[in-house]
Amino acid sequence: MTLVRQGSPGQGLRSSEPEAGRLELDAYLPYRLSVASNAVSGLIARAYQDRFGLTVPQWRLICVLAEDGDLTQGQIVARTVMDKVAISRAAQGLLGRDLVRRAAHHADGRSHVLTLSPQGARLYAEIAPMALAYEQALIAGLSPGEVEHLKRLLLALQAAATALAQTA
Template identity: 45%
Template sequence: MASEATARQKALEDAIELEHFLPYRLSRLTNTVSNAIAELYRDSFGLSIPDWRVLAVLARFPDSSAQDLVTRTRMDKVAVSRSVARLVERELVNRSIDSNDRRLSRLSLSDGGVEVYRRIVPMARDCEARLLESLSAKQRQALDDVLMALQAAADELTATS
């Protein structure tokens, strides 16, 4: 009885203050940001975030294969496949087959895709700018370093387990 009460007490003393728990804070921040952005893309162009990511990578790396997209975005290959299908359907992306390896798609933005991309970029930049405005120059640099280090550590996490 007393020991049960003690155990319970100990649990509470050890209690994680969720609001200071890094993974939780990260997740909350990301959700807030992602939802804001998702709304933007969806309302303006009917694009989901995965769609937008594919678009953005193709803008930078034309003639990527689906596999290239997977590697670059770290999205699931099914997600990539679906986004590409949607974008091709909407004629924002052109798909052709690699002449050397018929398994590979060659994906690029169509003119329409480039146009959509050009119109989204300022919105994306604006969104990012509004976030960064809240930071000093020093903090921005720190953020950059920290994100890099954390991503590396997080990759270690998954590798180790």
């Protein structure tokens, strides 16, 4: 049994027997993951943008530096699996607001190390509890076991996507 859209957009999903070889977007897992990710990111991004003037890439960069300490942009790209252009733009915006600092890399003159500034650390400390509250609100209808299962499934899907990308 698959899910197909009923009528016009916004009317919800209904069950139907699948047609062999037919792609049904609402039942297509990559689409469902993208829609869910966009909905969650959009919700949280509005809060970051409205209250703190941050984009999602800027917030992720701040989080990574708060968690991992000083990193190069290449290390941030690897850690977040975000595009290097998005990381570069986020870093430029944060540098302009003195939320991060940039220094020459001690071993690679072509690379720079980004560090969270004291202002950036204070902003992180203010936003992190709000981010955790959003997470709690999003998972409120799930049991702790379901949350852990979901996290394991998402990690497995990420690993499978990474492996497929390496063979493509």
